[in-house]
Structure formats: structure tokens, C-alpha cells
Amino acid sequence: MNRDPVTIVVVDDASEVRLLVKTRLRMSGLLRVVGEGADGAQAVALAREHQPALMLLDVSMPGMDGLAALPRVLEVSPSTRVVLYSGFEEQGLAGEAQRLGAAAFIEKSSPIDSLSDRLLDVLAPDERPEPAGGQGAPLASGGPHGVPAVDQQVLDDHVERFREVFEEAAIGMATLTLTGRLVRGNRALAALLRRPVTELTGLFYGQFTDGRGEQVTAALEEIRRRPVDIVQLEHGLAGAADDRRVRAILAPVRDSLGRVLYLFLQVQDVTAERAAVEQLRKSEERFRLLVEAVEDYAIFMLDPTGHVVSWNSGAQRSKGYTDEEIIGQHFRVFYPPEAQARRHPEHELELALRDGHYEEEGWRVRKDGSRFWANVLITAVFNEVGEHIGFAKVTRDNSERRRLEQEREHAVQALASTNAELESANARLEQVAQDQAQFLAVTAHELRTPVGVLGGSAETLTRHGGDLTDEERADLLEAMETSSRRLRRLLADLLTASRLQASSLEIHPAPISVSDIVAEAVTTVSRTTSDAEILVETPADLVVYGDRDRLGQAVDNLLANALRHGTPPVRITARRGSGRVEIRVSDHGSGVTAEAQPRLFKRFATGRSSGGSGLGLFIVRELARVHGGEAFYEQGSPQQPSGAFVISLPSGDGPSDPHPGDPPGTG
Template identity: 30%
Template sequence: MDNPLSSPPNYRTLSEQLQNHVQESELNLRESEERYHKMIEEVQDYAILLLDIDGNIQNWNRGAQKIKGYTEKEIVGRNFRVFYLDSDREDQLPERLINEAYTTGRATHEGWRLRSDGTTFWGSVVITGLHDADNNIIGFSKVTRDLTERKLAEDQIQEYARSIELRNKQLEEYAYIASHDLQEPLRKIQVFAEMLHNNLDDKEAALRHLDRISASAKRMSQLIKDVLKYSQVSVTEELFEDVCLNQVFEGIKEDFDLLILEKGVTIKTKGLGTVKGIPIQIHQLFNNLMGNAIKFCSQTPLIKVSAQPLSAFMAAQYPELRQEHNYTIITFKDNGQGFDPQYADQVFKMFKRLTNNAGTGIGLALCKKIVEHHGGHISVVSQPGVGTTFTIILPVD
């Protein structure tokens, strides 16, 4: 009886089996690679590229053509720098991304990219280093996604947020106007109404008081109209117009005429022209300064307001000013109580008061805000018992 263990092995059968297994593995590998390349080629939501070590494009899928606009024939062989804006190329952004991917294995970035027709899209980019068996970089994969719709939606949300913030600030200003700027005309109406009541038998005096009440009411009405106009315009640039400072001060003197008469205030103006500004805010600015000057006046109060063109030499001393504009420099000087010079920077801070006099402490903070909103500059110098001088720089064009 033959022993099966002693039978010679069938090497031909084993070889055929091994060869069949290798062929089957190679077939499966080719099919897997074909499916992978087919998948890459067919993807339309992502631009998937292979780059050589220098960033030259080696392949092109449908997503790349859809997002960037180039055909495979037009783009293969060109450097991926072609997708970047001129400013990004000057800043060497493509090279920096390649270097980062070479050094760390991966680089990501979001920004505006160029299509073949010159239009732009917001691209999210991931560049990954490709390594050989010895872990040497042999090229890069680059995946780009078009996120323009998301970017535009985010920008819109930010614009809404800025608009809401602006509206909130405007509401603060409206509240201040209602509680401060409108108080003086209202007080005059109340005073002259009482005087009218006490002089009903004196027709001439009664008519005079009625005229003053009517003038104060018109003044209040104009202020309210200006506030409403300010609140209804979303783009503040539309509110800027030529504002005659002489007219502004005539209106302010009319607002304070009772206090001016009561305290014997002398007001002198010189050289006041026009500025480019928002009328209601320019009124607020000088109304606050006038109110402070009268409130802290001396025994013989004197207020001097003068203006002159700001020279180019002087303008250069204020880096926040735009050199292409012309400006006027306005000096608002009183001989009132004054304050210690060390507090000059603090007077413009919100809710900061240097005395125990009644007040909210936001008037001068609002003055600074208004001047800055107009692209100007405001500063103050003062001496106790001597007086205070505000220097205001505003654009005239």
C-alpha cells in the first residue's frame, strides 16, 4: 500500500494557483485604483488636484473644472499660483502654503480665489504632503471647496450686527438729545407760559411772551425733525451736508438766551464758516460746549469762538486726519472755573465729572464721539480760575 506522504508535491499546480492569486490581486488592485480615480474624477463639489514638488498641476477632476472654470487641457502643467489674486501672489501666499505643507505635512487656508474668467469665489483649501516609502515629499494633494455662499451669508450677518450696534448707539444719542438738547427750549416754553399767565392783562407783554413761546416751540420742532431724519437714514454718509456755523451758534444762543441774560454772558464769534457734517450732531457738539461754559462761568462770563483754516503744516501734526481733506480749526474759549490740566484727558470719558455739579458726565464724551465720527479732532487745555479752551478740528469738504 502506497504512503501518500511519500508522494512528490505537484509544483505545477501550486505555481498555477500562486499565479492565479497574483493575477487576481493585480486585477483587484487595478479595479480599486480605477474606482478611486473614477471617484476623484467624478466628484463635483470639490476640486481635487495632484501637485508636483514645485506646485505644478498633474491632474484635474470635474469638481475642479466646475469650481475654477478651466478644462483639463487648459490647466494641467501650469502652476497652482494661477488661482490666487495678484495681491496674494505678491505676498507669496501660494509659496508659503506649499512650504507649510512641506514642513508640517498639511496647510489650510480660506480666501478669495480666481476663476478662469477672472471672477472670484471664496475657497477653502487643504494642501497635504505626499510621501514615498522613505518618507520623502514627492508632491502634494490639494482639495478646494467653494464656500462663497457661506462667506456671503457670514458677511451679511456681520453687516446686520454692525447695523444693530449702530442703531443701539443712535438710540443712546436720541435719549441724550431728548434729555438734554430739548430741555432748554422746553424750559423756555414753561417760563414764558408762566410769564404769559401773569401778564394776561398786558396785551403787549402777552404778545411778546407768545412770540417767545412760538419761537421755542419751532426750535423744538426743528430739533425733533433733525433727530427723526437722523434715525431714518441707515447710511450716515447721506446725512453729511454743508453746515453754517454762524447759524448753529445763532440757534444755540436762542436756546440759552434766558440763561445768557440771567448770568450776563457775553458771546463773541469770529471767522465762523461752514463745515461738512451732520447738522443735528454739529448742534449737539456746540450746544454741549456752550452749556458747560455757561454752567461753570465766572462773575463776568465771556465766551469767544473763532475759526480759521487748518494749514497743511498743522494738519500733519494730527495723524488721524485725512490729508486729502481741508479742515477748519475752531477755538472755543471761556473764562470760567477751569480745572487742573492733569485731568484734560479724563473730561472726555463717559460718566466722568470733575465737580459735584449736576450732570450725567456724558456731554463731553459725546462731543468727542461726534468729532471723531466727522473724522476730526478735539482737545482741551484749562487752568483753575482762568478758564478752558477747546480746540475742535472739523472737515470743510
């Protein structure tokens, strides 16, 4: 039996996870970490360099994911046993990993205490190291991740609720690697693609499209090239017997540095919607043909003075006169009294003689006195020697056409109104779906790592603190502090945003010193950012009327935003002007691009280079509005190129409500 620790390489894009795993593997005394990496390309390079006995490989990573890296690792180091390590449920992923050559599949939700044993289980008995005296002692276990049972129940409940939302969604949902391979799909997606859920894992989504995957490949390339929030495409389904059409939305999920970790996919069947559009087009085409087919002509001759000299059956059918009744009468009898009174019939003949012909549409009168809408063409007729001998008159009864056109116009207006309402409803539904996708992606990513690291690190320090080196203990404590801050800020932002959205946020206004609010905010962010450089200029006598905690949260969010996205030092100033108090936060960076400015204060708007919930500036603006103020971004100048974020509030020591006797409301 081997007495030397087994060599292993750890590859995971989350540094906190790598730290926790390395520490626990070292404490086992049976495994020695000889290298660590953050993506699939580094995994291949480390395998080539170290030829390790084991490799613990994350599935979803930027650049090259674990599924893509696995065959390449085995190609450069055939003796290495690769174990896939993923935060996703197995759901067929283990089978795909085994097909690609993995020795095992371990979920990150498995107890950290059992990780060493599960890794060693993939080795042959004679390859496993013999524990030295005092080393490799079993680590005490609690719940999964080693967290206390009560805390584990809370974590399990949260994970279960997230999984229920994912699985029970009415539209297809999935997570994809950056190369477009399905990692996990829900039942709705499986039903749409007509494949069992277990068979979807590891398949390239493009193979389900009717264009050999070119659309999906182009969408993946766009996500890699540009910091887009979503990419939308519409396609048919490959191999489907019917003509189904689906709309697919790809939303990249990014880490705290803005790098894309994996993709969130939504797929919705839009076949009925497309069929309705096509049916409308065909209906309009049939309507056009019907209108063009309605014909009714009256053809007769007039003498040079306008008296009827000939009559055809079409004229009799159209106007109701027999030839005996009408021949010899002036054609003015076909016109309404008002047209006769202004001598319009005679004027038509004058124009026809002058120009060779005259054409118009207007009301005409039948024998029974009823009116019809007619198209009239009068042509001057000359004999072979050029003498004017009369007029040829063609009248087409367009009453039916006019009625149809009016009905069509009304129908088109109604359809346009209906289409506008449908488009508006679709836009709202799409926005809700995108917000839900973004919310699920952001929340899942923001919670997964800090909760796991916090629980694992706390259990490690509690039960094995004496076995840790000073450096390991300090690193774990720092990781716990970082994760705790992330969770507290995310929880506060989510609760505040939810109450603002539901108009249920309570405020307790009172006169507040602006300098006190600023000082507390500076103290708060200084605790979480040790190297923060903040310059403060706030007069001691500035007072606003508002809720101290809510305004403090708004200022705190502005400072945190400047420290995360800007360039130090950060400057915060306050001043009074025109009955308002303005709190201005700026830094020495290059400012916000014109492209990003329109969505600065929208929900879930995140920057390219930093993580976060995307709720900070949204909360700042809504809290300012609750207090009768506003928040906005002020464009930079040559003296201050970075620009500034400004909270503008009513000044004074009392409410700005025009009815001060009323009790303060809620936001």
C-alpha cells in the first residue's frame, strides 16, 4: 500500500471553494494538492504538467467548461482519474460525465467531510495511501457541508423552493455551459423537445433547432463578444413532424468580476402566435380578392348636351330604368338634388370635353330614389373628322366595395388596436419572464457560493480550529466575513426592493442631520472595504425630513456602488439650494458610458466588471422618491469627468406635504 499522499489538482472558478477544498484535503493527510486552476484550459495545462493521480474538476466555468475539458485532460494525462464536481443536481449529468471518461461525479451539496474518502474511492486498493499515525482521522460530521442541522434545514428549504420553481415552471428552462451544452433542464423543456429529462444532459442545444445550430452558435458568440443581458432567437425544432416554432432566450450568469459562468435558457412555444399572424394575413388576402371581384357597370351614351341616347342591361340593373324610360332624359337625373343645384353634371361634361375625359367617385341616385356610391368615367367622343358627337359614360356601382372598404377599415383599426394590445401584453409578459430569469439567475449565483463557504468554513473553524495553520485560519475567517457581507447586503436589497415594488415600505420621517447620515454610511462601507479612500464635505447644519434608516441605506448604496465600480478616492458632498438638499457621490474614474446610462436605475442592472444583485441604484432612486425627492446621474465635465450620482431631497425640519396636518404616509 502506498504511504505517500495521493497527488490531486483542484479546478474551480470560485476561489473560496478552492480554498475550502484544499484545506479539507490537506487535513485528511491522504491527498496532496499539487496545482489549482480556474477554468478548463488551466485544467488541461495542469494535467499535462503534473500528471496527477486525481483531478477534481468543476462543470460550469468560463472559457472552457468541465465537460469540454474532460476528454482533453484524459488525452494529455491518461492515468489521471477525473472527478466532476458540480453545484447542479446529478439528473443525468453523472451519466454524461461517465460517458466522457470521468471516474465519478460529486455534487457540491455533498458533505465536505466525505470528500476525501469519495475521491480515494475511485482509486484501486493498492493505489490508496496508508494513513500515518494521527493523520487521516475521520472528520466530525454534521449536516451536508458540515453545517449545523438547523442551518442545514434552512439551506435545504431554500434550495428546495428554488428547485420547485425551476421544475414546475410552465415554460422550458435550462442551464447551459458556455459552449451551449445542456447541464440541467426542467420538465417543460423536456416536453417541448420531446425528450426525457435524463437524455438532455450534455447535448448541444443547437441540435434541436432547424438550422443545424447556426443561430445558437451565433448567440453564444455574441454573448462572448459583448456584455449583453439577454440574446433572443426564434427557430423551429429539428426533426419535428409539425411546424412548431419556439422563442429561446439566453441570459448569461456572471461572477463577481463580470465573467460569464454559465447560461440560463428559457424556451417558449410560439406556434399558436405565429399561426394567428399567418391566418390574419390569409384573411386579408381573401378580403382583397373579394373586393376586386365585385363589379357592376352601367355603360351608356350621351349626346353633346348630356341627354341619354343609348342604354345597356348593366345600366338598367344598376340604375333601375328601362331604356324606354330613360332615353331622351338628361343624365342629371342620376345626381342628388344638391349636386344638380350647383350644376355639377354640366361641369363634368365641360371638363371631359376640355381634357378628353373626366373621372370621379360620388353619390348617384337610382330610379327608386335610393343612393349608391359610384365610380364615374366620362369620355368625350369624336367622329372620324374630329367632330364632337357626344360622351361615353361608364358608371360602376361601388357601393358594395365602399361598404367592404369601410368595414375593412374598421376591421383593420380594430385589428390594429387588438394587435397593439397583444404586443403590449406580450412585451409585458416577455419582460416579466426576463425579470424572472434574471432574478433566478442572480439569486442562485449570489446565494450558492457564500452560503456554502460560510457554512463549511464555520464548521471547519469550530471543529478543527486547532489543526489549522494561522494563515489558513485567517483566510477562512476572511472568506466567512466576505460571504456574510454579501448575504446581508443581498437580503437587505431584496427585501427593500420587494416592499418598494409592492408599495408597502413603511417610513418614519423626522428631522435628520445630513452629516450624521453621511458619517454613518462612511463608517459602514469602511468596515467592509478596508482600503476605501473617502473624502467627505458636508456642512453640519444641513437638515432633511425623512426616515433615518432608509436614507442611510440609500447613501450607503451610493458609496458601495462608487467603491465597487469607480476609481478612488471617492468624494461625497452635500449642499443646499432652492429648497433642496443634494447629496453627491463621485470618484476619479472615467464615468458611466452613454450606452449604460439609460438603465442605471433599473432593477437587476449590473455592471460589466462587478457582481451584485443589480438592485442598489434602483433602491436609491425609489427611496429618494418615497421621500419626495429624486436620484439621478449627473453627466461629467472636463473638471469632473467621472460625473456624479446625486440624491436630491426636500430641505427643512418638517414634511414637504402641502397638507402638514395629515399623518405621514407610507411609500
